[in-house]
Amino acid sequence: MTDARLRRGRGSLAVSFFVQGVTFALLVTRIPAIQDRYGISDGLLPAFLAAVPILAGVASVVTEKVVARVGPAVVLRWAQPFVLLALLAVGVGSELWAAAVALGLFGLAVGALDASMNMLGVSLQRAYGRSIMLGFHASYSLGGIAGASLAWVGAHWHLSLFTSYLPVVAVLLPVALVGSRWYAAGGDGPVEEAGESKGSGGIAFRLLLPLCLVMTFAYIGDSTVSNWSAKYLQDVLGSSEELATVPYNAYMVTTLLGRAVGDLGVRRLGAVAVVRGGAVLAALGFALVAVAPGAWAGIAGFTVLGFGLSVIVPQTFAAAGRSFPGNSDAAVARLNVFNYVGFLVGSPLVGALGDAWSYRGAMVVPMALVLVTVVYATSFGAREARYGGGHERPRTVDVG
Secondary structure (H helix, E strand, O other): OOHHHHHHHHHHHHHHHHHHHHHHHHHHOOHHHHHHHHOOOOOOHHHHHHHHHHHHHHHHHHHHHHHHHHOHHHHHHHHHHHHHHHHHHHOOOOOHHHHHHHHHHHHHHHHHHHHHHHHHHHHHHHHHOOOOHHHHHHHHHHHHHHHHHHHHHHHHOOOOHHHHHHHHHHHHHHHHHHHHHHOOOOOOOOOOOOOOOOOOOOOOHHHHHHHHHHHHHHHHHHHHHHHHHHHHHHHHOOOOOOHHHHHHHHHHHHHHHHHHHHHHHHHHHOHHHHHHHHHHHHHHHHHHHHHOOOHHHHHHHHHHHHHHHHOHHHHHHHHHHHHOOOOHHHHHHHHHHHHHHHHHHHHHHHHHHHHHOOHHHHOHHHHHHHHHHHHHHHHHHOOOOOOOOOOOOOOOOOOO
8 A cells, every 4th residue: 555545545534534523513412403393302302312322333233244345445435425414314304203214324324434434543543553543533523513513503593404404414425425535444554463464363352341341431421521511510510501511612622632632642652651641631520520619610620521531432442453453343343332332321320320319429420430441551552562552663654
């Protein structure tokens, strides 16, 4: 593979992460509008929302089988336009069944997209021989900020879902299709050893399990912020409704900043040190939120959380690729399922604890879970020196 092809592949994949960040933010930030459009009751809404990650998890498992035949680039090339069209479909219908179909298709397509995007990212990182995975997830965070801003515009001007979604899809769909021409997998790595050719390695779940737990705990933390930060600030810390929107925006911005500089930290300090530092920072953020005397202290806690959690998920995918260099696609697909497990568990867990105990006490649970990552951080050092993220740089070509 030429250096130019690797660079084009890296750029096009970053665009894909950005597009998905925009798309997902446009969906989740307009949930109240979706609920109103389709007349979804408060009791039924959790079932609709749970269906998306459940179907995404199913699709992630299926993607493992599909990429073995056609490769992750082909799956991503078709999954991303499908996600965009499913988003548009959410804004078109009016009957309850139409919402169920559109959200179901969105979930299935997102599962395939998330798995294939991260497979390509892990593959390219191996070819580069240094950490670049956080940069892809930084593109996703940037897209999330853009998508949330577009959603605010739609809500502020009282635009219908279809009117809000159509121009975004009209722009991003051709961008995704054109960019998909340059998707590239990085191969099996710059220092391939005998017996490690693609598809030759099996996956021992006991070796993947620590990474699965870390992924779950990270997404429990993330879903706590996305689902409960506004309510916590308003109901527990007594903020205004306007100020209650600030914590999630601050979290998104610091997530972007953390990922933007995270690759440099991995190259200098190694993945183990960066993940441990991120876990400690995230736990500190939850602790600050739990004891915050007022709204601005709570916002500071959520801001610290963004810096801490930002590095964990991208490095978990990268560690799976390093641990199973002969079968990294399958490892990433299986690990990706636990993204949705954490999302499903996190919000109901915090809500149940908050109702039964207190919301301040509920924040201690994700704090404790994310601290477990410190114990499992040694799993992020597997083959680290060879595949980017340690102090010993592997032999590789200069691809910028």
